[in-house]
Amino acid sequence: MNNNILVIGGPNAGKTHFGGQLYGRLNSRKFSYRIDPNNRPADLTIFEDVINKLSEGIRAGHTEASANRSIELKIDDEKGNKITLAFPDYAGEQVKEIVSTRKLNALWQNYIKSSTTWIMFVRLDEISELEDIVNRGIPAPEEIVRRNAQPPPVKISDAAQFVELLQILLYVKGISTLHKTNLPKLCVLLSCWDTLGVDDGTIPEKLLEERVPLLHDFVKNNWASESFSILGLSSTERTLSDEPDEEYIDKTPISFGYFVMPSGIEERDLTLLISNFIGK
Ligand SMILES: Nc1nc2c(ncn2[C@@H]2O[C@H](COP(=O)(O)OP(=O)(O)O)[C@@H](O)[C@H]2O)c(=O)[nH]1
Ligand SMILES: [Mg+2]
Secondary structure (H helix, E strand, C coil): CEEEEEEECCCCCCHHHHHHHHHHHHHHCCCCCEECHHHCCCCCHHHHHHHHHHHCCCCCCCCCCCCCCEEEEEEECCCCCEEEEEEECCCCHHHHHHHHHCCCCHHHHHHHHHCCEEEEEECHHHCCCCCCCCCCCCCCHHHHHHHHHCCCCCCCCHHHHHHHHHHHHHHHHCCCCCCCECCCEEEEEECCHHHHCCCCCCCHHHHHHHHCHHHHHHHHHHECHHHEEEEEEECCCCCCCCCCCHHHHHHCHHHCCEEECCCCCEECCHHHHHHHHHCC
């Protein structure tokens, strides 16, 4: 059984740091998943850059907009199952372009067609609350006066962007949403979880439902319940800057990071995310 996991998400959503932190663990061979020794990518600089920076206690740089380097990690589990994790580590701007131009380049088309799981990064702390059809209420009279004073910008909400993106990807893959989808599986990863300031035990799906109901509804209505999951992720566990974090240097990056399971429980073994992605 081949599992092809595709990582999808806009700029600054945490994809590169996740890739680096996951790579560090897979490479350590201390966990149930490891990098297939016969299939090591020749160029691992994207991930190694992250690990090197984190080891110095600082954040890694932003992937340049022009960089169109993609990387695939071939992973083995104890049973010999083969998993490919593809990071088209395009600067995430390209994902926004897919929505605005409704075009997918050949590289992306191939990724979409061959993938069996999509991981969509959603960074809730950067989603601006724009009124849309789901959360529009009746504004106060002063508010109406204020709004009428200037024409509103024509803009679709972040929630609608995610839904549009999924619809385009489903279309390219030739999936009809007449029936609930089983393939590809979908995992919505609520990234930078540590920045959200939510209580311990918060259920990721509940949080998505609360903050981005449009996206939550779309996923729930279009994917079979056993084929989607909504998880939290904190790859770095804290916000790093360009000032070295001493604790990071002492404890090494592998000691930081966790994901939040559907039950709300934190799991520190990031490699276990993989079994969540591909289903058990
Ligand atoms: N607090 C916190 N910051 C994070 C986390 N993951 C990434 N970041 C920061 O978010 C920014 C964007 O991360 P990056 O991985 O480059 O996002 P990408 O553009 O999707 O590849 C960087 O400044 C990271 O240091 C996290 O789990 N927690
Ligand atoms: Mg990046």
